[in-house]
Amino acid sequence: MRVLLLYSNQSRELVPAPPIGLSYVATATRAAGHEVRLLDLAFADDLPGELGRAIDSFVPEVVGLSIRNIDNVIQQRFDSPLQALQEQVALIRRKARTADGRPVPLVLGGPAISILAEAALPLFGADHAVVGEGEETFPALLAAIARERPPAHIPGVCYWRDGLPVRNPAQLIAGFAQSGMADWIDWRHYEHAGGTWPIQTKRGCPLSCVYCAYPLVEGRRFRQRDAGEVVDEIARVLRDVGPRTFEFVDSTFNLPARHAIAICEEILRRGLKANFTAMGINPLDVPAELFPLMKRAGFNSMMITPEAACEAMLDNLGKGFTMQHVERCCERARNSGLKSMWFFMLGGPGETMATCEESIRFAETRLTGWQFTSVFFTGIRILPGTTLARLAVERGYLAAGTDLAHGHFYLSPEIDEATVLARIHEAVTRNPSIVQAAEGGTSATQHALYRVLRLLRVAPPYWRFLPAMLGFPPLRFLRSRYPSVVAGKPLTALYET
Template identity: 30%
Template sequence: MNNQIKEKKRILLISPPFYRLMGSHFNGLNLGLSYIAAVLQQQGHEVRIYNADYLDTDSYLNQREIFQHYGAYKEALNDLNHPIWEEVSDAIKAFSPDVVGISVYTAAIKSSKNIARMIKAVNEKILVIVGGPHPTLDAEGTLQCQDFDLAIRGEGEENFLELLSGKETQSILGLSYRKGTKIIHNPDRPFIENLDSIPLPSRDLFWNNGQGLKKLDLGYILTGRGCPFCCTFCASPAIWKRKTRFRSVESVLREIEMVLKDNPTTIIYFVDDTFTLKKDRAKEICRQIIERGYNFKWKCDTRADCLDEELVKLMKWAGCICAKIGVESGSERIIKQIKKNATKEVMMRAARLIKAAGISLTVYLMAGFPGETDADLRETIEFAKELQADYYSLSVLAPYYGTEIYEEVKDKLDKEHWEYFFHQSGDMILNDGLSLAVVDEFLKLNETVSKGARI
């Protein structure tokens, strides 16, 4: 990460509005932008991160309410006179950047296009770079938007630096760009092997045009990148090629100390796809947290087959208050079909271990798989109740570009409107074999648990 900068730039990294368009918000840390900001700042650039999905509140919409606000989302997304777009435009004018980077996931593609249009209206010379999951998977389609100048595919730390150092675009791996009427895709960039070589993500560069950020959640930590599994509904295999890399335990502990120093009451969220993928490593992190006397609460995502009794007990002693496991379905037929590679027996055992340790259990569930019937979804509902989770994270299938399921159902999809591809979208219930009554019963699962159980 030692590219010499050509000249100092003013760079604004934007997380586009999404949940705010439906009356909710997302106050979490965008780690992708925070890592890039740290790398750019280290090289002398003036960098700010703008989370346009932030609101200074603790209230939020639950998943069923998001379904109910879907119409409002569509309306706000397509109404450029909506106050949120004026707010974004004002922020761009106030910072007056030379370069803007936009983090784009599939559902935020239209929102990102709106922002790029505003940027060019402010100053057409501002360089607009997009990155994130959607440009990585569909750079060709992404660059059909003329307001996007360049697309970074895959990890963005090295690409961004090389761009700002003045390196020729045709020589930058992992970059897509226009040359005349053609879109050029340079070869993929190899993954960064040594994650410890990247500076820790910046948490002091968030800037919302003078607004307070009292509710910004800075406690997100990523201890590794990638996932080795091949679930058919997940884009991770296409993005990470089923390759995993891990930071050293010492690097993780250093980031924990940094977060707690400035935010002692923060609940840390280890946002790895599977925090306990390497069980011995997870145990060592827990042991070090205990031995060093860190006193904080934390949560993580994991898999049922990546837990054992010793690990779960260590997690509890180290301050874990919530473990989230992907179950997806209660139908053995569907579990096999989506290549979950775990049985209901294994899932039940993991749930019992978590509950017995006194850790709150969140279960991820999904409806709308190809060929799923009302009977299958009722099996999911009944199995969910047997698991006795404290919270159910409920979704409908969104067949993202690059997933195995996308290839299976792509002829049914409206690929002109990627902005409707998200897990609480009314347009994503593609399965004619499911009745809306059973889907609604599924979406009411959290009414069976105590209020306030979500962590």
């Protein structure tokens, strides 16, 4: 079958995200004997036009649409691709037709679809959806479509039955290898935008964070790749593509720490010269040798996800570690010399003004200097299927049956949003490396800095230079005196939204 796989994520909240998940599916679908085209529209200036032309030239028999994000998960400047995606679906339905004029089957997939599950079918008007990993499920679904049989026994498929959307339970694959992404995308676009090449070393997460949907997407059991196989993939991509930086995109790169250590040791053993970063460092398991070893292996930065800096909220959010772990992680990060971006979420169940103060004070006083950037979210996105969604209903915060495909956020009734936002701004005046997610996306000043860094062939991620930029005296003064310069609207307007 001719299968068109579409990736249209144009979000620029931090850096452009390449389609690693869809590349895994494309590689598996091609191996199953299908003719596959992956259409990457992440940088398209005329997305509808390019999509329409691709459909006309390729004449697909099945279209798969990968949806990465439900929205940007920021309450104060909420943004959702829902309408744009529905317009893309309408275009696909209008243009992609069988010989007798019927719309070809449309299959949805991606992280957002794994969260929405069967609710995605009526939302987008699709025929099928794949929940969880698609490497085995999608080819099996294509076989069922070709034989005109219902997918009633294919794990992880959502479909229509008697006019209602239903879901088959998902089944995790035994293992996975390299993504094959180099076969499917033009890396030059991502390189120019400061992107990093994604590498996945494991799937699954056994943690119980109340807000997190990762276990819904990848399961609750770690499935780890052999360190040698991971480094084989890095060496191959380095030779064939040559990205400036590789990013380990596991939900928690360092859990368990011995797996991360084995990968770093294998990189060093082979003498591989490359730059690395990691999007998920969990404070739970940070042995003394981890960060120094990462730095020796070529890491230039890492993202660290405590989400809170007080015992009560670490417990309420189900983080599975304590402030002792957070303090130790902070100290070891500072000693390593690696640059790190720390993430905090205020407003979860049981949050009070006192607990907000503890977390803000930690970032204000401990995460200082050129090594650290702190990002604060106020209000937590309630995702379907999470413990937070259940708690929101049990505590009367949301009505049962609320459609969580549309933006709903948990903000503890014990805090005042305006006061919290003002307190974070006060912390910014004392520690300029603190950022409110509400402030806005990448600024014009950041874009200018990033252009210079690209011209100088500096390895990304470029967010690691934010502390130096934000500490620049003129910009520091403007952020301190005029919050709207960064936020895009007056602080009083933020309070009213």
